[in-house]
Amino acid sequence: xxxxxxxxxxxxxxxxxxxxxxxxxxxxxxxxxxxxxxxxxxxxxxxxxxxxxxxxxxxxxxxxxxxxxxxxxxxxxxxxxxxxxxxxxxxxxxxxxxxxxxxxxxxxxxxxxxxxxxxxxxxxxxxxxxxxxxxxxxxxxxxxxxxxxxxxxxxxxxxxxxxxxxxxxxxxxxxxxxxxxxxxxxxxxxxxxxxxxxxxxxxxxxxxxxxxxxxxxxxxxxxxxxxxxxxxxxxxxxxxxxxxxxxxxxxxxxxxxxxxxxxxxxxxxxxxxxxxxxxxxxxxxxxxxxxxxxxxxxxxxxxxxxxxxxxxxxxxxxxxxxxxxxxxxxxxxxxxxxxxxxxxxxxxxxxxxxxxxxxxxxxxxxxxxxxxxxxxxxxxxxxxxxxxxxxxxxxxxxxxxxxxxxxxxxxxxxxxxxxxxxxxxxxxxxxxxxxxxxxxxxxxxxxxxxxxxxxxxxxxxxxxxxxxxxxxxxxxxxxxxxxxxxxxxxxxxxxxxxxxxxxxxxxxxxxxxxxxxxxxxxxxxxxxxxxxxxxxxx
Amino acid sequence: xxxxxxxxxxxxxxxxxxxxxxxxxxxxxxxxxxxxxxxxxxxxxxxxxxxxxxxxxxxxxxxxxxxxxxxxxxxxxxxxxxxxxxxxxxxxxxxxxxxxxxxxxxxxxxxxxxxxxxxxxxxxxxxxxxxxxxxxxxxxxxxxxxxxxxxxxxxxxxxxxxxxxxxxxxxxxxxxxxxxxxxxxxxxxxxxxxxxxxxxxxxxxxxxxxxxxxxxxxxxxxxxxxxxxxxxxxxxxxxxxxxxxxxxxxxxxxxxxxxxxxxxxxxxxxxxxxxxxxxxxxxxxxxxxxxxxxxxxxxxxxxxxxxxxxxxxxxxxxxxxxx
Numbered sequence: 033x034x035x036x037x038x039x040x041x042x043x044x045x046x047x048x049x050x051x052x053x054x055x056x057x058x059x060x061x062x063x064x065x066x067x068x069x070x071x072x073x074x075x076x077x078x079x080x081x082x083x084x085x086x087x088x089x090x091x092x093x094x095x096x097x098x099x100x101x102x103x104x105x106x107x108x109x110x111x112x113x114x115x116x117x118x119x120x121x122x123x124x125x126x127x128x129x130x131x132x133x134x135x136x137x138x139x140x141x142x143x144x145x146x147x148x149x150x151x152x153x154x155x156x157x158x159x160x161x162x163x164x165x166x167x168x169x170x171x172x173x174x175x176x177x178x179x180x181x182x183x184x185x186x187x188x189x190x191x192x193x194x195x196x197x198x199x200x201x202x203x204x205x206x207x208x209x210x211x212x213x214x215x216x217x218x219x220x221x222x223x224x225x226x227x228x229x230x231x232x233x234x235x236x237x238x239x240x241x242x243x244x245x246x247x248x249x250x251x252x253x254x255x256x257x258x259x260x261x262x263x264x265x266x267x268x269x270x271x272x273x274x275x276x277x278x279x280x281x282x283x284x285x286x287x288x289x290x291x292x293x294x295x296x297x298x299x300x301x302x303x304x305x306x307x308x309x310x311x312x313x314x315x316x317x318x319x320x321x322x323x324x325x326x327x328x329x330x331x332x333x334x335x336x337x338x339x340x341x342x343x344x345x346x347x348x349x350x351x352x353x354x355x356x357x358x359x360x361x362x363x364x365x366x367x368x369x370x371x372x373x374x375x376x377x378x379x380x381x382x383x384x385x386x387x388x389x390x391x392x393x394x395x396x397x398x399x400x401x402x403x404x405x406x407x408x409x410x411x412x413x414x415x416x417x418x419x420x421x422x423x424x425x426x427x428x429x430x431x432x433x434x435x436x437x438x439x440x441x442x443x444x445x446x447x448x449x450x451x452x453x454x455x456x457x458x459x460x461x462x463x464x465x466x467x468x469x470x471x472x473x474x475x476x477x478x479x480x481x482x483x484x485x486x487x488x489x490x491x492x493x494x495x496x497x498x499x500x501x502x503x504x505x506x507x508x509x510x511x512x513x514x515x516x517x518x519x520x521x522x523x524x525x526x527x528x529x530x531x532x533x534x535x536x537x538x539x540x541x542x543x544x545x546x547x548x549x550x551x552x553x554x555x556x557x558x559x560x561x562x563x564x565x566x567x568x569x570x
Numbered sequence: 571x572x573x574x575x576x577x578x579x580x581x582x583x584x585x586x587x588x589x590x591x592x593x594x595x596x597x598x599x600x601x602x603x604x605x606x607x608x609x610x611x612x613x614x615x616x617x618x619x620x621x622x623x624x625x626x627x628x629x630x631x632x633x634x635x636x637x638x639x640x641x642x643x644x645x646x647x648x649x650x651x652x653x654x655x656x657x658x659x660x661x662x663x664x665x666x667x668x669x670x671x672x673x674x675x676x677x678x679x680x681x682x683x684x685x686x687x688x689x690x691x692x693x694x695x696x697x698x699x700x701x702x703x704x705x706x707x708x709x710x711x712x713x714x715x716x717x718x719x720x721x722x723x724x725x726x727x728x729x730x731x732x733x734x735x736x737x738x739x740x741x742x743x744x745x746x747x748x749x750x751x752x753x754x755x756x757x758x759x760x761x762x763x764x765x766x767x768x769x770x771x772x773x774x775x776x777x778x779x780x781x782x783x784x785x786x787x788x789x790x791x792x793x794x795x796x797x798x799x800x801x802x803x804x805x806x807x808x809x810x811x812x813x814x815x816x817x818x819x820x821x822x823x824x825x826x827x828x829x830x831x832x833x834x835x836x837x838x839x840x841x842x843x844x845x846x847x848x849x850x851x852x853x854x855x856x857x858x859x860x861x862x863x864x865x866x867x868x869x870x871x872x873x874x875x876x877x878x879x880x881x882x883x884x885x886x887x888x889x890x891x892x893x
Contacts, residue, residue, distance in 0.1 A: 072744075076656075076851075078608055078655050078656055078855075079656070079657060084620065085608070086608070086609055086612045086614040086615075086616050087608075087611075087612045087614075088612070167626070168623065169619075169620040169623040169624055169627070170617060170619075171609065171615075171616040171617055171620045172615065172616070172617065173617045173619070173620070174615070174617050175615075226657060227658075241746075241843070242656065242658060242662075242666055243663075243667065243843040243847070243848065243851075244745060244746060244843045245745060266745075268744060268745060268841075269843075270744060271838060271847075271851070272838045272839065274722065274839075275725075275744065275838070275839065275840075275841050278725055278729060279741070279744050279841075281729055281739055281741070282725075282728075282729055282739050282740060282741030283739065283740075284741060284743065284744045285744070303729075303733070304739075317613060445854070446602075446607060446854070447600065447601065447603075447606075447607055447856050448600065448602050449602075450602055450607065450610050451601035451602035451603075452601065454606060454610060455601075456601070465613045466613055467613030467614060468613075468614060468615065469614070475615070476615075478615065479615075487615075487616065487617070487618040487621075488615055488616070
């Protein structure tokens with residue numbers, strides 16, 4: 033072949049490749065209407081009240097029945113900062129120096145019983161969340177500590193006034209549990225929604241078979257016109273993971289929205305090929321190592337630093353991501369969020385150094401300095417769940433062995449595990465995790481503040497410097513300032529004091545039947561579950 | 571006979587009370603509580619005040635003895651209370667699952683009986699022949715193989731073979747349909763767990779039938795029957811098997827009682843919304859009221875099964891009622 037023909041061939045091939053790239057992926061087909069989406073849910077919700085519960089098992093079957101004031105953009109759920117209106121008409125710009133938000137409410141929204149949804153319903157809903165009366169549980173009341181007052185000046189306006197500007201307010205407002213309830217029902221019985229469902233969401237409640245399924249049918253009066261596409265859905269409860277995988281393989285369900293381990297993804301792909309579509313994402317859940325800061329020798333910062341320095345996160349990410357639902361190396365803030373550390377910033381922190389040999393040499397030096405030149409023995413308290421707890425726990429034992437630490441694993445079922453972590457605190461080092469819905473690092477990092485302020489800090493320490501950094505971050509309306517404070521907070525928590533540290537962030541893998549369209553993965557299994565955009569290509 | 575039955579009924583009361591005391595206090599010895607699991611078990615942030623409200627709502631803040639007497643008094647009035655986890659009445663929760671568990675138990679018992687009695691009889695009659703060896707291997711395999719594992723194999727086998735031969739993988743339905751609503755859907759879901767558990771159950775009963783029959787076949791009255799020139803078929807069916815079935819009845823009865831609440835893993839494997847799965851969830855969630863009620867239900871089933879077996883024994887063997 034002449035040189036000219038070779039060049040021509042290469043040029044044509046390159047031009048073709050460029051044309052393909054420029055054209056982008058083929059435009060997605062127009063949504064089809066109809067069909068029942070069947071999906072499996074690993075657990076049944078204890079009640080139907082979103083304001084009270086904290087489990088995703090409530091979100092998956094119940095969120096499609098409700099509307100919320102604002103939400104993560106269903107067309108762009110991967111973005112941790114893209115919030116859009118659901119019940120409001122346009123996203124408000126804050127006034128009064130970032131302290132006042134005025135939401136205009138849609139006039140075309142009706143509850144499933146036919147009554148109109150007004151601003152008064154929204155205020156009544158937030159009253160239940162922010163100021164619950166005695167005897168009513170509100171799990172996320174503390175998210176709204178910055179709210180001074182909220183009211184409805186007229187039937188279609190809701191105003192929130194804050195004590196100070198806060199970057200955490202909008203993500204808190206966009207929490208997927210903030211189902212808007214009917215004021216009429218709440219006035220009748222504040223706990224009515226624990227056992228009943230009546231919202232204004234894309235689907236109307238059809239049936240609930242306790243322990244088996246919850247089903248919904250299309251709400252033809254849904255305020256986002258033309259949606260939902262599905263005739264209905266069935267959320268089928270199946271607690272065994274292997275059964276859920278087989279259900280997707282055998283066509284008994286089309287999708288599971290929480291996430292499967294890599295092996296299940298590979299098995300499904302191998303068995304069904306193109307009939308399975310896989311969506312993957314970083315997950316707003318992090319697996320922690322929590323030393324008991326009140327127990328010797330973990331009250332010594334040198335020992336705690338040695339623990340984190342011994343762990344090869346960059347290498348572990350490669351290996352563990354093939355067998356467990358963890359992957360991403362990150363600091364205190366969700367990786368990829370504007371407030372998260374860059375790779376260069378991370379590499380400055382103890383436990384994230386690129387040279388693991390240097391890191392482990394420093395760990396050994398610190399152990400020797402703390403009086404343990406030959407290491408010591410301790411017990412790692414762990415939760416009796418494979419993914420990812422026991423797998424990562426086993427990996428950690430090997431990591432620590434490399435600096436002379438001999439570790440035994442003490443695995444307990446979830447109940448006793450939490451009893452030890454929260455009540456008796458008779459552990460040396462424990463696995464722990466932090467799993468949030470809306471990516472809101474300003475609030476999510478509250479796990480690191482003093483244990484007399486954060487109910488979910490199990491490391492038993494108080495650090496007023498960290499608390500002050502946390503408060504300042506939350507009071508600042510300036511993203512650059514927030515980011516600067518976040519780096520200081522991160523450095524102090526993970527490195528200088530090494531109170532408690534992150535192993536790896538979780539990784540969400542959703543292999544689903546390819547007929548399921550219109551659903552996009554988000555960084556949390558709590559988000560984007562109203563299902564109005566989902567359709568079945570059949 | 572009536573005196574015997576009355577005595578047996580009286581004996582049930584302390585047995586059930588003992589079970590009630592044991593389950594109530596044992597459950598509370600396990601570390602952890604339901605509200606912590608509900609709030610903290612998800613890894614999500616939660617407000618500590620919500621935890622306290624949860625405990626107050628379900629009565630965990632009351633003194634232990636008050637909780638116990640409330641519960642026992644409720645049971646005495648046949649009021650089992652509400653599930654601490656779901657807030658639904660316990661009778662409703664159990665009632666929903668009872669039908670499914672009962673059907674699986676009956677189907678598994680039928681499978682086991684149909685397999686065990688003929689196989690055990692043939693094995694005994696043809697002792698030490700190749701038929702006996704095959705039956706023994708079959709039954710030992712059944713005892714050795716956990717039914718949940720057999721269940722997993724059944725599902726995988728169905729998925730793989732249907733995909734290979736029909737191009738579309740098929741597995742049993744994962745939602746329960748009552749038999750009177752759609753018999754086909756009902757049976758296509760429940761036949762597989764019934765086979766998986768029935769096989770293990772039949773293995774135990776086959777072994778028992780074989781050894782009981784072998785013992786009876788060596789009795790003097792069987793020798794006498796043979797000496798009289800009775801047909802072998804008649805000797806086995808009318809004289810030997812009837813007597814050999816006494817211990818087999820006990821095994822079948824106890825296994826039936828076990829199946830009513832003990833199909834824990836098998837129900838999970840087939841996603842059956844039965845009593846076994848409810849039991850596991852109740853224990854996992856630290857749902858005290860539900861666990862207590864389920865233990866009492868299983869205790870009652872066992873006590874009643876034993877009672878009926880004893881009455882049946884007494885009816886079969888008059889010597890028993892005069893002891």
